[in-house]
Amino acid sequence: MNLTNRDAFQEALVKNVIIVVLGIAINCTNGIIVLTFFKNSVFHSDSRYILYMNLVVNDMILIFLSVTLYVLSYANPFFKASTCCSVLIIGSTTHMNTPIILAGMAIERYIAICKPLHHAQMCTVRRTYFIIGLTWGVGFMPALADVIIVLATQPISFFSTVIFCFPLSLYNTRYHEEKVKVVQGLYISFVWLTLIYTYVRIFLTAKAAKGDAASAKKALNTISLHGIQLLLCMLSYVTPFLDLVLITYFPIYRSKITFLGYLITNIIPRLLSPLIYSIRDQKFAKHMSQYFSCKIIICKGKQKRRNLKHFSKKVCSFNN
Template identity: 60%
Template sequence: MNSTVWIVDNYEEALAKNLVIVSLGLIINFINGMLVVTFFSNPMFSRDSRYILYIHLVINDMVYICLSVTLYVLTYVSPLVNSSLCCVLVVLGSTTFMITPLNLAGMSIERFIAICKPLHHAQICTPQRTYIFICLLWVIGTIPSLADIIILLLIQPISFFSSLVLCYPFSLFPSKAHKDRTTASQVIYMSLVWIILIYTYCRVLFTARKSVSKGSANKAQKTILLHGVQLLLCMLSYITPVLDMFLAPFFPVHRTKITFLNYLITNIMPRLLSPLIYGVRDQKFLKQ
């Protein structure tokens, strides 16, 4: 998450930016909330691993939006936050951010099994195993954030956790060890997710070419492609600091506008894709 504000905006500009971010966050969470209600109001969805993984992605995005928007607003309303509270917010935000690509990989694997191993799908992708997989996602997604906290405990005195800090990751975790950990985990996690997406897409593509009935296979192809697009948008947040540093010297007066647009495009807008991928495209959801 990148919620950094480097230059103080005037009151009108700060108010406008916060209204845009908060309004978009509320709209996205309202749409996603309707999907959550639809899921839990129909037992059919809770028996299908595909929809269980999807609704987990939606709920995860809702939590991420709440945390991300809260951190963004805090940079204006109260830039200095108790470091312990900031740790909780940043760790939860970083974990939910990391879980999104992992969940997309899981959804692609489920589609791969459904299309390429249809006779085994019911045995492999049971609701119980899906919930175990989701728990595993949270364990894996939490590891990098827990590593950050452990490093922080090793290099900072206990008094640090009662001090005030600027509440964003690069301020809370500024050491070289944190930066190395961040780079390593991002490379490992994203490489793994991309390998899974590319492999499942290619296998579904080959199956579609051999299949007499190409409808479901082609739809699975498009779904995995959309997962790839969503993952690309999520990965844009990794280059946001680089874009900020690159563009700032050319447009020093508009630096906060650049930061705002980068945050909007890389952190908020990708969360609109989740309801579009299934909520709009999926006939079962539309009928409900």
């Protein structure tokens, strides 16, 4: 964001309203999904849904921090370096987690479709939670590396200074640049190789399947949507370079270019998650609709009123 060339009030207001409304909508939807998961024990022993909840919680944290920082970049973008560093550590970890989680979910679907006899043994609940912990550990490592570089190149007093809270303001050494290149190369290679391998294997299984072709085809469609979501998420790695190129040719549209880049790479992929994993899943969608339907709410309200009346009658008869 260019601090010397601020948006007009109306444009800034429209952008912030769009981002905040989308952020609230995503987190409210994801909150309903998380509540549905915890209220129905049938999902607690299924590695597929456990991995999905990990993605949902990760997205909720990322969206909250991302939208908050976006709004504050207009209202009050300056923080103490220590505070900014703490926020960026969480944001960086959740950002790096997303492609790894998607890769893990693709592997789980590959095992379920291509090795169904081994799925129960390989994808146990205990192993699933271990994979989740490993995912968060791997996602945290790049953020930790950034902090270590800052500690090695800056005096301790730097963390007491007030800075513009933006990654490039805090992590601006050549060591950070080299770290970003290495980490992004490793992450992108691993995730895309995993996705391509699982897609090809599931595609071949779906093509050769006779008995459970519908399940294999559905898994193939899910992996395809994985790819679309992952492509949008991965665009965030190249967005700074695209912004630089586009802004060079269209400098008067600098603010609009950065806004669209943020919207496409950070917000839109999180809108796809409920469509891919919950609404398309008949089992999960059924529990969501039952739990949050107006009929259930009305019935529960009526039942509470009946229980209250029954309790009042008992109290009256006891007093008499």
